[in-house]
Amino acid sequence: MSTTSTPTTPAPAASAPAGDRPSRARRLPPWTTAVLVVAALAAYPLVFLDSAAHNIGILALTFGIAATGWNLLGGYTGQISFGHALYFGAGAYTTALLVRQGWSPWLAIGIALPVAAVLAAAVGWPCFRLRHHYYSIATIAVAEIVFILVTNLPGLGQANGWELPVVEPSLANLQFSLLDKRPYYYVALGFFCLAAVAVWLFLRGRAGNYVRAIRDDQAAAAAVGINVHRYKLAAAALSGAITALAGGFYVMYVLFVDPPSGLGLDLSVSFTLMAVLGGVGRFWGPLLGAWVLVFVQDVTRQEFSGTGRSVDLLLYGALIVLISITEPGGLLAILQRIWAPIARRLRRRSAPEPTGSGEVRA
Amino acid sequence: MSDLLQSIVNGLLIGAVFALVAVGLTLIYGVMDVVNFAHGEMVMLGMYTSFFAWSLLGLDPLLSIPLAGVSIALTGALMYVGAVGRVLGRSPLAQVIVTFGLQVFLRGLAQFLWTPNTRTVPRPWAADLRWEIGPVVIGGPQVIMAVGALLATGAVAYFMNRTRLGGAVRAAGEDPAAASLMGIDPRKMYALCWVIAGLATGVAGALLMNSYSASPTAGVSFALMAFVVVAFGGFGSITGAALAGLLVGVAQGLVGLYAPSYTLAAALGLYLVVVLVRPQGLLGTR
Numbered sequence: 001m002s003t004t005s006t007p008t009t010p011a012p013a014a015s016a017p018a019g020d021r022p023s024r025a026r027r028l029p030p031w032t033t034a035v036l037v038v039a040a041l042a043a044y045p046l047v048f049l050d051s052a053a054h055n056i057g058i059l060a061l062t063f064g065i066a067a068t069g070w071n072l073l074g075g076y077t078g079q080i081s082f083g084h085a086l087y088f089g090a091g092a093y094t095t096a097l098l099v100r101q102g103w104s105p106w107l108a109i110g111i112a113l114p115v116a117a118v119l120a121a122a123v124g125w126p127c128f129r130l131r132h133h134y135y136s137i138a139t140i141a142v143a144e145i146v147f148i149l150v151t152n153l154p155g156l157g158q159a160n161g162w163e164l165p166v167v168e169p170s171l172a173n174l175q176f177s178l179l180d181k182r183p184y185y186y187v188a189l190g191f192f193c194l195a196a197v198a199v200w201l202f203l204r205g206r207a208g209n210y211v212r213a214i215r216d217d218q219a220a221a222a223a224v225g226i227n228v229h230r231y232k233l234a235a236a237a238l239s240g241a242i243t244a245l246a247g248g249f250y251v252m253y254v255l256f257v258d259p260p261s262g263l264g265l266d267l268s269v270s271f272t273l274m275a276v277l278g279g280v281g282r283f284w285g286p287l288l289g290a291w292v293l294v295f296v297q298d299v300t301r302q303e304f305s306g307t308g309r310s311v312d313l314l315l316y317g318a319l320i321v322l323i324s325i326t327e328p329g330g331l332l333a334i335l336q337r338i339w340a341p342i343a344r345r346l347r348r349r350s351a352p353e354p355t356g357s358g359e360v361r362a
Numbered sequence: 363m364s365d366l367l368q369s370i371v372n373g374l375l376i377g378a379v380f381a382l383v384a385v386g387l388t389l390i391y392g393v394m395d396v397v398n399f400a401h402g403e404m405v406m407l408g409m410y411t412s413f414f415a416w417s418l419l420g421l422d423p424l425l426s427i428p429l430a431g432v433s434i435a436l437t438g439a440l441m442y443v444g445a446v447g448r449v450l451g452r453s454p455l456a457q458v459i460v461t462f463g464l465q466v467f468l469r470g471l472a473q474f475l476w477t478p479n480t481r482t483v484p485r486p487w488a489a490d491l492r493w494e495i496g497p498v499v500i501g502g503p504q505v506i507m508a509v510g511a512l513l514a515t516g517a518v519a520y521f522m523n524r525t526r527l528g529g530a531v532r533a534a535g536e537d538p539a540a541a542s543l544m545g546i547d548p549r550k551m552y553a554l555c556w557v558i559a560g561l562a563t564g565v566a567g568a569l570l571m572n573s574y575s576a577s578p579t580a581g582v583s584f585a586l587m588a589f590v591v592v593a594f595g596g597f598g599s600i601t602g603a604a605l606a607g608l609l610v611g612v613a614q615g616l617v618g619l620y621a622p623s624y625t626l627a628a629a630l631g632l633y634l635v636v637v638l639v640r641p642q643g644l645l646g647t648r
Contacts, residue, residue, distance in 0.1 A: 080458050126638055132454045133397035134597075134637050137589050141630035144586070148627040265582075273466065276459055314474045317467025324460040325448045 028203060029283050034196070037284060041189055045182045052298075054181040058253060060287075060294040061188035062246050065195045067274035067286030069242030072199050074272065075281035076208070077235040078215030079128070080136045083143030084243050084271045086123070089150070089263035090116040091244025092251040096162045099252070105174040109248035113241040120240025121233050128232045131218070140265065147263045161258025164251065174252045184253055191249055192287070195242045200283070202238055211235050215281075243271070273316050276323065279330030288332055364497030369615040375504040377611015378511040382566045383584050384591035384603040385518050386559025392598025393535030393555050396446060399461040402585025403468035404560060408434045408567020409576035410472065413481045416571070422487045423571040424506065430568035431561045438560025442553050450552070472578035482575040489572070503572035510569045515604050518562055522600055531555060535598075583626060587614075590633040 041061070045054050070084050091112040098108035127138045150156045169176045176183040202208055210231045213221040222228045251257045260266070271286075274293050279285025293316065300312045327333050387401045398404075408430045415426035441464055449456045491502025522528040533541040534551035541548055566584075567576075574580065591610050595602025610629060617628040 078455065080455060082462075126634075130637055130641075133458060134593075134641070136458060137397070137593075138634060138637060140586070140589075141633050145627045145630050148624060152623045269462075269466065272459075272462070276463075280455060280459075309474050309477055310470070311474050313466055313470025315470070317463050317465070317470050320463030321445045321460060321467060324456050324463055325445060328453070328456050328459075 083139030091247025116244030373615025381607025402581030406581035434564030
């Protein structure tokens with residue numbers, strides 16, 4: 001059968017690689033956007049001076065890191081995890097464990113990242129055989145099982161949680177005076193940049209194209225020879241490590257971790273919410289979602305404080321449903337839609353100038 | 363020995379409620395290929411309906427069963443028309459996210475309207491009943507919940523397997539294109555699924571008020587159990603869900619006897635084992 005050669009048609013010359021490039025580049029934001037975003041973030045605590053605003057910024061950046069990690073797996077690879085609190089908790093608990101033994105928090109966080117990456121790969125190994133909602137439910141199951149184990153088994157503080165010792169404020173100890181929280185803010189910003197660069201490098205390379213191909217059509221991706229399982233695991237490992245970075249920093253900021261604050265289902269839900277709200281599969285979406293969510297939460301909690309009522313969940317839920325019905329690209333897509341005509345008008349206004357006065361003008 | 367017997371009986375009784383909750387979930391999944399992450403919240407709303415029927419009208423939870431069933435059936439219809447029906451045919455992501463959004467919305471609504479406090483019907487009529495059969499003690503609320511849940515589950519199974527309309531719903535699930543050629547509007551059948559799921563969860567909520575308390579998160583553990591039951595019975599299989607509900611109930615009762623803190627963990631472990639080892643479940647076909 002193999003030798004009865006039907007004349008092999010010459011393979012269509014390696015399908016236009018040049019045509020691929022611009023579309024790929026368009027999916028990742030340009031570095032100018034990155035510079036603007038980081039500059040705005042760096043200016044924030046200098047513009048808003050009160051401690052409450054700094055606290056909002058610190059939490060928004062921390063959850064922005066976690067949601068960016070979620071987005072790599074959920075948004076770009078198409079594996080919707082409802083159990084990312086597991087990796088946040090892995091980061092928080094590993095850091096807490098080592099710092100309580102006298103380790104440097106920087107080293108502790110450095111160890112927490114590979115721990116979470118291995119954990120994420122270990123969870124993904126069996127679970128990535130499952131598709132769509134089977135996978136999503138499995139992630140809830142794994143995270144909830146760990147939550148129950150940590151709550152009940154001795155060794156990790158059980159339901160009481162762990163407190164971290166307060167030590168002399170210094171950058172080396174990753175503890176600062178509570179009178180001025182700005183150092184925490186800039187450390188969080190530094191961590192966010194680290195996470196963003198890691199995700200950007202991953203997505204920019206071959207792996208980035210492969211995971212998008214897996215998201216768009218897993219069967220087709222496998223058919224063209226992409227090792228689907230391996231690239232899902234790679235995305236999960238990096239995603240887990242980034243989420244753990246958020247957890248490690250968070251535990252150093254609040255100096256406390258217990259199962260609900262480190263491993264709870266609500267935490268997983270909020271990472272997903274932030275990414276969906278801001279824009280799933282968009283680079284800056286999760287960060288935008290985190291800022292909006294943390295800010296709204298802060299405002300509404302003050303408004304309804306003491307009544308036990310809260311309006312934030314109601315609001316998010318309504319937004320999520322609205323977004324999934326009308327604009328799956330999230331707030332970022334809505335902003336872009338508003339911005340596009342303005343940009344076009346600006347361009348039109350400035351366009352005639354250079355054409356009119358010739359090429360001598362620089 | 364008597365402890366063992368007691369926990370098996372307790373497990374069977376609560377398992378009937380698991381079955382009733384799971385039936386709606388598996389129906390929506392089987393026909394529409396959508397996982398309703400807001401399923402527990404429908405149970406929760408059923409519980410609140412029953413609670414307010416008692417606190418405002420003085421109705422016993424038993425008497426508010428029809429009211430809760432109809433209210434949540436309407437809620438289910440609204441959820442379909444307002445949200446889920448609008449993302450059909452879109453990416454799997456949109457379909458997962460929309461019911462997830464409904465979950466957050468409904469839980470937030472309950473928390474906003476009724477605060478996180480738990481609400482209990484202090485002395486339902488069934489609480490006075492109690493039977494002792496040999497060493498086993500059976501409380502009235504448990505029996506009422508189990509009998510009600512079995513009847514309701516049976517009614518859904520009968521409707522789906524024995525009536526023309528139920529056949530039409532199944533046809534729409536198996537092949538929407540062919541069904542619409544036969545004069546069946548798949549979208550109407552999908553809406554009907556949500557109405558039936560609403561009826562089932564509403565009835566379950568009212569039954570549960572015989573011994574549970576309502577709170578914004580009251581439905582979470584039942585929803586998690588329903589996922590386990592649906593996987594165990596085979597995604598989409600109604601008879602499977604009914605049987606698996608009882609089995610999971612018994613398993614939960616037995617685990618509870620030896621390690622009460624780990625009942626939910628054991629059930630979720632069961633989910634993982636089932637989907638990884640036997641994805642078609644007990645009675646699933648694929």
